[in-house]
Amino acid sequence: MSKTSVVLITAGAWLVGCAYTAYHYVTSIPALPDINPGYESDWGFQLLMFAIFRLPFWVVGLFAVVAAEAVLLRPSPGRLK
Numbered sequence: 001m002s003k004t005s006v007v008l009i010t011a012g013a014w015l016v017g018c019a020y021t022a023y024h025y026v027t028s029i030p031a032l033p034d035i036n037p038g039y040e041s042d043w044g045f046q047l048l049m050f051a052i053f054r055l056p057f058w059v060v061g062l063f064a065v066v067a068a069e070a071v072l073l074r075p076s077p078g079r080l081k
Contacts, residue, residue: 003069006073007069018055021050021058022055025054
């Protein structure tokens with residue numbers, strides 16, 4: 001497998017994992033009983049909060065994994081001769 005295909009598979013897995021986590025984050029905010037829900041239970045607001053508080057960690061994780069793949073999949077110096 002080439003380095004490009006490994007990075008694309010990693011990015012695809014990251015996208016699926018990030019989308020699932022965002023969906024779980026947005027839908028797991030319970031509404032309190034006997035209280036009219038406000039903007040805090042709206043999907044758009046919860047998605048914004050995910051983007052502010054959780055997405056940066058996902059992006060840093062993606063960069064770390066891709067950087068590790070770039071180092072590990074680098075051709076050895078003996079192969080270049």
